[in-house]
Amino acid sequence: MIHLGELISAYLDGETSSEETARVISHIETCDRCRNEMSDVHAARGALRSLPVLEVPEVLFENLGLSTTVVPMRRRPVTWIAAAAAAILIAVTSASLATPDAIGVTLYDVSLNHGQQQLSDPGIAPKLAILSGAEQ
């Protein structure tokens, strides 16, 4: 049997073609060895991504004659689907979206609204809430 090897990493990174993706999905169901390898890669990625992001020492910018105000980085860019904390939500300026004939609303807001109501939903099908386009 040919094992997946580096396809495993590529797959988790979203870098596989549709054929490769299909191959990974079907192979992984029956192959213990590749599944264990995927677990290892998953763990390594998790460890790396949890490394703190370091701030650039100010003196560096000073030496280059640049102002020290840096573009603020979202420390933990989490988008809430079924809940909203005002500080985290992407701000939408609603005034600019409306025209006399139409009310503008973003896909993000539509999804959030649906997600909020799912909180009291008794359905058991897997909910795959969407936010397509919201982050672009």
Add this chain to the structure above:
Amino acid sequence: MRRVAVVGVTAVLVIAGAAAGAAAQVAELVEQGEQARYSGEQTVVCNTPDGQTSEVFEVAQADGVVVSRDSGGVVRAAAVTRTGGWSLGGKYEVRDRGEELFLQRPVAVVEIMEGDLLRLRLRFDVETGVLLASDVFNGDGSPYCSTRFVVFLPGAAGLAANVDPELLDLSPVGSFNESALPEAIAGFDRISVGQGPREEIVSAYYGDGIFSFTVLNAERVIDIPELAEAPTADIEGHAYRRQFSLSTVVVEWSSDRGGYVLIGDIPLDVQSQVLRALPTPQQGFFDRLWSLFN
């Protein structure tokens, strides 16, 4: 490949009334799954009229919050715990299909039948109650969407560590157009009505115990900029703007009862049924153009 959000969430169930056998078993598994703590990778594959899409997500759950990160790095989160009773719509029947192995773990296999049609196949991890695999089918038996965990590590909180949920209440709306948002649509009951994403928009949420969707309605047209490039769908002879994101469909149109948006995770044939039961697109400019060329 579209970048979309996925959070595999499951419902809290408090069974309303006496529910026996398989349904009760499912309820227990789901409730147990909500308490679970795990980290893993989940793959989602969907077949839509616009093509097949698939995506892989790093997911994790701890303390009632489930978090996902897609391969583009976008992180999304949702609260898992729900309130409300679970009453399964009369059209469904739950069948216990025994146990299998999935990822070398015992899983309870459950099938949800709609008459003779297999609608949903679920595989719950026996130890934790987590839904490890699911398959949703269209009315013609073709697969709509599938989810699979490919890495499952119970006990580790991963991404879900230290996430602090703050919930917003959906404020109930006073009065609304009952005929525009009826009490029942295509076998789904209206579960709640509330404020939409804008003051003028009313949002009604429908469910049948398995699937659910939201209908938005307003007097004016509801315009979603992201749908401007969306393909036009011909559903039963009328033109709608429609876009898929994995299993979630968003449809936008305007009718004689105002502007509409439908959003939900429902199989393709159910989407058509729901749209058929709602006011059809009016012969606005867009519709007239459409009928000129089709």
Add this chain to the structure above:
Amino acid sequence: MPEHVPLTWEEVAQTHGRKIYNFAYRLTGNPDDASDLAQEVLLRVRRGLDSYSPGSFEGWLWRITRNAFIDDVRRKKRRPTTSLPDDIDRSTLASTPAPDDVLASIRLGDDVQKALLALPYDFRESVVMCDLIGLSYDEIALATEVPVGTVRSRIHRGRRMLREALK
């Protein structure tokens, strides 16, 4: 996808400075080296920005960053712990432990950082570019001037080695 190219050097420094610094830090494990490197990269970017022609900005930027790193190592005549790219001397860079006065947050990632430094250079570089900087495989291939297949292999092997080291 339309490429947004920062218009000015200041903008590049503002939006990419942090990433460049972190890239250098994670590769060397040393804040002083990282500062020197980041500074050198930004200076080279300033010099090169006029002649930049549209393509992959990330690829271009990270190629500069990488070249600056290699030149820096050559200049300081350090000995890398493990193999560097073929075009320079194979010698070992001693993995200098971080000084005591580093930011407290660094201590959280100590084990991971140590494990990173133990990887062969090629693997370490690819893994850092992918998992810490967030570059796509194509961008990494452009920056490191190898085929995407090589990038795939380096990332996968790097991660597996990291996992072993962390067990």
